[in-house]
Amino acid sequence: MMDEKNKLAQFQEMSKNTLIDTLDIEYTAVGKDFLSAKMPVTSKVHQPFGLLHGGASIVLAETLGSMLSNLLLDSDDFVAVGQHVDANHLRPKTDGTVFGHATVVKQGRTSHLIKIEIKDENDKLICYTHLTNAIIPKKNG
Template sequence: MEIWKKKFTLEEINESSKNTATENLEIVITKLTENSLEGQMPVNEKTCQPKGILHGGASALMIETLGSFAGYLAAPINDGIVGIEINANHIAGVKKGNYVRGVATPLHIGKTTHVWEVKIYENDTNKLCCAGRITLAVIKEQI
């Protein structure tokens, strides 16, 4: 059963990221299934720490981005979302020159809060490199 209450194309979702941190880190939403949202991010000079591996803060931003887009699409038409808590467990390093792929799936979709799990995988090996969770508050959008 599809969980999305708002209908947007991938192009529309990605266009909404213009001039944001999401665009700066080159995070792109790549796939919507019935109950998950996926995206990718390059491991490059914008997302690496000085030792040439993926920066944990970039992973956290990816968790926030994928979870927030998913929460927004799953919220009622006139509702928005804001993040109220995020965590990330960094499991394995990813070297510069690769990509990571994130998958957001719901743990809880309620009237006032959502909880989304986001798993980030190294693209070439599909090895889990980060697991995170974001809690969102559902709010009435200011129109």
Template sequence: MTDENAAAELPAGMLTEGTLLDLMGIVITEASPERIVATMPVKGNVQPYGLLHGGASCVLAESLGSIGSALHAAAFDKVAVGVDINATHHRAVRDGVVTGVATPIYLGRTTTTYEIVITDERDKRVCTARITCQLIQAPPGS
């Protein structure tokens, strides 16, 4: 994408409007099975001390890994469901926007694993996360 503030086009059926991503201000700017990028404002996603909430970082990370997994799963007529996530929070962020970049560690026929690196506006690492998704047959009518 040439415009960093533009939302990436996601496949049909993959909605963001009215979802947790929408509520948290997460904007997907790039989406493919090999790389998923999104931004999230710190404002509105903080804990009581005014710092970026660790849970918000996990939501961003899980969203990116799940989108990548879903894009990969589509090649097998499957859907992706998260089965494991972990995150290490490296530094505090008080304002601005954070950016998450998910890249695959493993893309299989039944599981995927992504590493997600979240950085602040100075390109300092804020959080490192990993998510594993299971690829399952799509439920009827989905």
């Protein structure tokens, strides 16, 4: 199995030229049942009133949750895709960095439930999210 540093580099490479890259999301830690990343809070992710856009938080959460599910699958035959996102935006953020941490709640055969917490530099909870991923056959070709 690939070590943590190489796995994070692989995730970052896979994310080039995607929304993940556009929002400057950077994977920071990976383990058997977790994945973490950070995202800078700049005008790029603000809503019109200068606050972190809830949609940007959801992008960070779904990125972590989907990538974690796919890591758990470790399969060439199936892929995990987001099916339902439930997010609670708990605290505003105008600048700095947010840190997302995804963990497995339930790993089933046809779906995974992932919990994602997004916190600020002071460990204050900004967004709390649950993501359900459907496990579907991978289309070849």
